[in-house]
Amino acid sequence: xxxxxxxxxxxxxxxxxxxxxxxxxxxxxxxxxxxxxxxxxxxxxxxxxxxxxxxxxxxxxxxxxxxxxxxxxxxxxxxxxxxxxxxxxxxxxxxxxxxxxxxxxxxxxxxxxxxxxxxxxxxxxxxxxxxxxxxxxxxxxxxxxxxxxxxxxxxxxxxxxxxxxxxxxxxxxxxxxxxxxxxxxxxxxxxxxxxxxxxxx
Numbered sequence: 001x002x003x004x005x006x007x008x009x010x011x012x013x014x015x016x017x018x019x020x021x022x023x024x025x026x027x028x029x030x031x032x033x034x035x036x037x038x039x040x041x042x043x044x045x046x047x048x049x050x051x052x053x054x055x056x057x058x059x060x061x062x063x064x065x066x067x068x069x070x071x072x073x074x075x076x077x078x079x080x081x082x083x084x085x086x087x088x089x090x091x092x093x094x095x096x097x098x099x100x101x102x103x104x105x106x107x108x109x110x111x112x113x114x115x116x117x118x119x120x121x122x123x124x125x126x127x128x129x130x131x132x133x134x135x136x137x138x139x140x141x142x143x144x145x146x147x148x149x150x151x152x153x154x155x156x157x158x159x160x161x162x163x164x165x166x167x168x169x170x171x172x173x174x175x176x177x178x179x180x181x182x183x184x185x186x187x188x189x190x191x192x193x194x195x196x197x198x199x200x201x
Contacts, residue, residue, distance in 0.1 A: 022089045023082075026100055027171035031087050043081035097175050101127040104172075108134070115139070120183075132172070133180045143189040152192045155183070159194050164201035173198040 023031040039045075082088065088096055108125035115121050119139060126133040138146070163169045163179050173179075173196075181194040 022091070023087050024090050024093060026083060026086055026088055026093075026096070028093055028175050029171075036087055039082055039085035039087050042085060043078055045078055045082070093175070097177060098127065098129050100172070100175075101130060101132050101177055104132055113137075130176050131178045131180050133182065135182045136184070137188075138183060138185050138191060141185050142187060143185045143191060146185065146191060148192060151183075152194070155181070155192070156194055159196060160200060163196045170201075173201060 021031065021033055021036065023033075023036045025031050079088070079092075083096065083099075105125040105127045108122075112125065113121050113123050116136075119141070121137045121139050123135045123137055126135070159179075159181050163173070169179065176198070179196040181196075183191040183194075185191055
């Protein structure tokens, strides 16, 4: 009876705040707990590791482009599974952004080379920390025939429109990802570099 009264007092009079969930989506948005719990079941998540994750959360995990070895072990076992399900913890999100960029580059490279228009081919993707680097070839053009300032101005508008308006890109931009577009002529001669960060949108 005492416990029931205490529960009612908390719920009705005080509204006893529950501990906020440490989980967010990999894009930094609030995660629905029922979805997180389903992901935990899929990953065979052991609740006893929650405290270990919280202990690690305050540390810097990313050193010179590599995950800290201790965190790597945990990440491979359980946290990586949660990440592939679309969830991570709030405090680790920023440290995991480079890995998200790497996964995006790996996914893109499964489809390259890819003609994205009659004039442009996407050759490859790479990652450097929080930067997603996309390399393109201008299929029919040579550097001597290209008005580089005009090309840069035109494609900056195109790139900004594509990156700033795509839902997935916007989520990455909000988490500090920079999109880098490099263009080369058909002979491999450099033409231009274009970069887009959240402040450009």
